[in-house]
Amino acid sequence: xxxxxxxxxxxxxxxxxxxxxxxxxxxxxxxxxxxxxxxxxxxxxxxxxxxxxxxxxxxxxxxxxxxxxxxxxxxxxxxxxxxxxxxxxxxxxxxxxxxxxxxxxxxxxxxxxxxxxxxxxxxxxxxx
Amino acid sequence: xxxxxxxxxxxxxxxxxxxxxxxxxxxxxxxxxxxxxxxxxxxxxxxxxxxxxxxxxxxxxxxxxxxxxxxxxxxxxxxxxxxxxxxxxxxxxxxxxxxxxxxxxxxxxxxxxxx
Numbered sequence: 001x002x003x004x005x006x007x008x009x010x011x012x013x014x015x016x017x018x019x020x021x022x023x024x025x026x027x028x029x030x031x032x033x034x035x036x037x038x039x040x041x042x043x044x045x046x047x048x049x050x051x052x053x054x055x056x057x058x059x060x061x062x063x064x065x066x067x068x069x070x071x072x073x074x075x076x077x078x079x080x081x082x083x084x085x086x087x088x089x090x091x092x093x094x095x096x097x098x099x100x101x102x103x104x105x106x107x108x109x110x111x112x113x114x115x116x117x118x119x120x121x122x123x124x125x126x127x128x
Numbered sequence: 129x130x131x132x133x134x135x136x137x138x139x140x141x142x143x144x145x146x147x148x149x150x151x152x153x154x155x156x157x158x159x160x161x162x163x164x165x166x167x168x169x170x171x172x173x174x175x176x177x178x179x180x181x182x183x184x185x186x187x188x189x190x191x192x193x194x195x196x197x198x199x200x201x202x203x204x205x206x207x208x209x210x211x212x213x214x215x216x217x218x219x220x221x222x223x224x225x226x227x228x229x230x231x232x233x234x235x236x237x238x239x240x241x242x243x
Contacts, residue, residue, distance in 0.1 A: 015137060019190075052208065083203065088237045114211050
């Protein structure tokens with residue numbers, strides 16, 4: 001039960017950060033290229049595996065804080081539903097941008113996740 | 129602004145907990161993420177459709193669309209799980225996971241938004 005609350009509180013912070021960032025990008029709804037979504041997703045894709053696999057963070061952090069930060073905060077900071085809706089919306093107006101957006105999200109996102117994972121492992125080796 | 133943030137926060141609170149609950153119910157966490165991402169995309173498309181035809185207020189859009197659907201679905205976990213599948217040399221599962229997540233949700237969202 002405590003873990004659920006921790007995830008929920010992390011979710012509040014992550015969602016608000018994502019919303020504030022979307023306001024800063026001043027993207028008026030779905031009409032322009034979705035820079036805000038791309039930014040949260042790529043940065044979040046790096047941060048999640050980095051925190052999850054970083055040896056020092058893993059050991060020193062309370063499990064509740066860990067769940068709040070990973071599943072809650074970063075999980076909610078990034079989003080999937082907005083991507084698919086934006087892709088379909090772009091598809092109806094500029095097909096080229098829709099394909100570019102989808103490919104950059106998938107391959108850029110996986111690359112960022114890989115980078116986060118490898119950076120954390122680098123710390124693991126240095127600590128040993 | 130503060131009121132809008134509060135609406136997003138309420139949606140985000142519930143969305144993240146529901147995603148966590150589904151992931152815990154299933155043995156393989158990535159199937160939980162798959163379910164959350166596909167069903168959240170469908171819900172967001174329905175909410176957007178209703179919002180665009182002006183039958184939904186901006187408040188509902190912020191709470192359910194931005195807050196709930198945004199937090200219920202996730203991209204960071206999706207990426208991290210895919211990398212872990214690749215590390216475990218489960219290349220076929222990783223490919224199916226990525227392709228089916230996007231193809232299934234984009235097709236259904238496309239159908240909903242084209243009505």
